[in-house]
Amino acid sequence: MTEPSLLIQSAWLIPALPLASAAAIAAFGRRLPWHGAEIGIGAILTSLLIAIAIAWETFTTVDPAPYEAAYAWSPLGGGFVLELGMLIDGLTAMMFLLVTLVSSMVQIYSREYMHGEKRFTYYYAMLSLFTFSMLFLVIANNTLQAVVGWELVGLCSFLLIGFYWEDKSNQDAANKAFLTTKFGDVGLIVGVIVLSAGMFGLTDTPFNFLQTIDAAVAGELSTATIVLGMLLIFVGCISKSGQMPLHVWLPDAMAGPTPVSALIHAATMVTAGVFLLARLFPVLAQSATVMAVIAVVGVITLFFGGLLALVQDDIKKILAYSTISQLGYMVAAIGVGGYTASVFHLFTHGFFKALLFLGAGSLIHAVHSNNISDMGGLRRFMPHTFWTFTIGSLALAGFPLTAGFFSKDEILVAGDLWAVNGFATGTAVYWVGLAAAFVTTFYMARAWFLIFMGEHRGAGHADAHGHDAHDDDARTRTTRTTHDAHDDHADHGAHHADPHESGRQITVPLMILAVLSIAVGLIGSPFAQEKPNFESWTSTTVIAETTYPFLAEYAAAGTGIAAAAAEPSAKILHGPPTWHLDLLLIVLVVFSSAVALAWRFYGRGLPAQDPMMRMGGLTRVLVAKYGFDSFGYRFIVVPVRDRMSAWATRISNDVIDGAVAGIGTTTMRLARTTYTVVDQRIIDGGVNGAAFSAAWWSARLRRIQSGDVQRYAGALVAGVILLVLAFVAVR
């Protein structure tokens, strides 16, 4: 590709349109006939069209060079340039397509789903802003801009998770999501700084993605920079992409409206971490340590995250834990060198998870409850939702020929190849991945049987939560009267007639996504051996030509890892996908056995006691979510909130006392005087003494706070003078 086409050059329109629409909706959306929805939908559909065109162009161009354009700003003069730019390659185009498509489906869907909400316009403005943030992160050509998009995504998710902010629990969920991801953001920002510090001096634009990648591949970055920087960035990905142990915010993020959950889980939030790892893949591929850490975290998450879904009753929580598990697959794939597999799974997962969430929203809409124990027999009432949800479930479970099958198999194959290279993580990804596939199939089959098969357990029971015969801890914990029901319906939910199919604005996006959940798998499947296929689309020259440097080192050092860099598997790209009949067979066995097991338990409706609740210790552990939440509450929330002040007082007292004792040791006499003072204070009652001293000091110190601004100004200048004097004296 010599000269980038006008289309590629105008890619900036894709994020710009949602931003403009967010502003326009906020400015005058309320006065429009659709209360702003038309602006949001129109803008995102236009973005979608551009994204499709760009995706087509980058897809059909075999071996496209990345296109980069940036507005450079040099605030500090020479040697340091900040950029606001765009980097368009296959990966960007793929993310554009995914984000705009899911977002437009969600926005069309929301017009019916959120109809009559009092903050309808605000909701649409936030959706647009959310979409913009993610697209801004995706289009970024440098890490700093990506961090900006990343933070905006966090902010928007906070606002949307807390959309029903009248409820304390929703506020808490929003705060939890914000603070948890913010914790990881600290790592991300420090990581970005570390990487750019390594780049400093090599180039004028230390944050630039391509230059960072080039420098890393050329070995110009020190190992310490790469390991430290990438691990810190990975901390950000752990929190954003819901990896253990910072996944705790993701299930709680279900407090937001269901379409928002679809957006968060499929396209705009949790994929950010995986995307960033994919973007910086050539950098992290320089270090075996980084890849091992990533793989281990991914493997842990994909298995244990999936287990948690077994005991959930809330359909949205089941899907949330399945998202955690699927993200674990993606991260694990990154960690075992499955770049294409990870990105492909990110792509396909976006479609079928959006489908599942929107389908769940349709179900919730119909029965006014989040709980699968309140559903049952819905296939008769909601045929469209039924077959679309079924396709989504099959794709998630990895049923052959669905999109999820091809992408998940690619991950397992990548693990296998990595195992050939001598890394135990590859073996782990392969076998744990298979086990988790069994778990996934089982919980999706459980949900599917309970939702669609058997007899309808009725909206009339919805109000009787907590009094059911099979009541238990997990039920009461996850049972929450849904806010997703319309206000006008919620009041007489108990007398509601049979559930009915949702309207066309809900079912049509479901159908589109259902078709795509099958279709998008084909471009990365063994059917697409020839270029262009998914691999040629999402990989650039750098990725195609990079090998893992440490493989040769290990081979030379003879550390037991046998593979040499000359082997084909040392390349990052695995080449076009091929059929693995053995794997296909295993997957089929796993699938059918999991479905059979689910049928045995749930095929005849909801048993009197859910077998998942009768697994003894395992159930207790899972219901307690491995104790992460209570651990976090007890050791982070409570100390910070309740005990910080007490500790601060105690520490200050200790410090004061310590200083006094220190002086005391210098001279015996001073020590004795001090001792008596301390002693007397203790005799008089240490607490009273501390309180008294605090009061005494504050009574004097508060005089400083005279309210006289001029005295403040004088003190300020005097302080500056003293500082300058001190500086001069030190010099």
Place this chain on the structure above:
Amino acid sequence: MTGLDLIFAVVGLITAAAAIKTVTSTNLVHAALFLAVTLAGIAGVFLVLSADFLALVQLVVYVGAVAVLFLFGLMLTRAPIGREALDSDHRGLALGVSGALFVLLSGLIIAAFGDVRVDTVGGPRTADIGLALFRDWVLPFEVLSMLLLAALVGAIVLSRREDGESGEVEDVTRILLADDPDLDGVDDADASADGAAGEVRA
């Protein structure tokens, strides 16, 4: 000591003297007028430094607009006149701090730049300034214009009457009367102090 130095010394001395009078004058209007002289003197300093464009901007913005604005401010607030009324009881603190600051800074400056002498004085031409302003600095420039707009709107909002009758000029004298029954929100201490201040004004 060149001729330029001499001219600078003259202009600088006038500026410095006017500045000192600005903060020490016991008459409010005089203080404002001395400010105008100081600002004009600074414009002169700019001219001596051959920054002619900035000198004109200084004259137009400061001497032309800001000084007049201050005069309006003084007239509208009808402040009393006299040393006790104009200076707070921080004069000692102020003298000490500013004196120390001056000694410290000038000491540092002389130590750092005492031997710097240049033969040619010259800066960018006005054309260069224009080019720089609208090419490299155009974004900050636009941001500044937004700031000015915001300040304008803010100033209008702040000085409007509470009950929002727009277009009417506030009758500020009404509230000057300490015994005005409409005087809301002023506590007793202030009201009595206003009485004392009112006498001075009367």
Place this chain on the structure above:
Amino acid sequence: MSLVGPLLLATLLFSVGVYGLIARRNAVLVLISVELMLNAVNINLVAFQNLLFPTDVSASGHMFALFIIGVAAAEVGVGLAIVFNLFRNRASVDVDRVDAMRW
């Protein structure tokens, strides 16, 4: 020409401004003092630009001086509006009587 001259003048103006800022009771005079300090900085900027970098066409020093003038104009506008508001509410513009924000 000597560089110290303008710098010393700027220092003097700045110190005088600090004096006025702390010593003056009338809020308008305090604002005037702030203007003196801002102008002192401008002298520094222009002196450094024109004496040390006379051939630099990027004119950063002049740019900063211009922006300071602009920001100062905005500051005077808002500041005087606040002073008027203060005057309307309290019939006085003495800054040492506006001390409600204390212990």
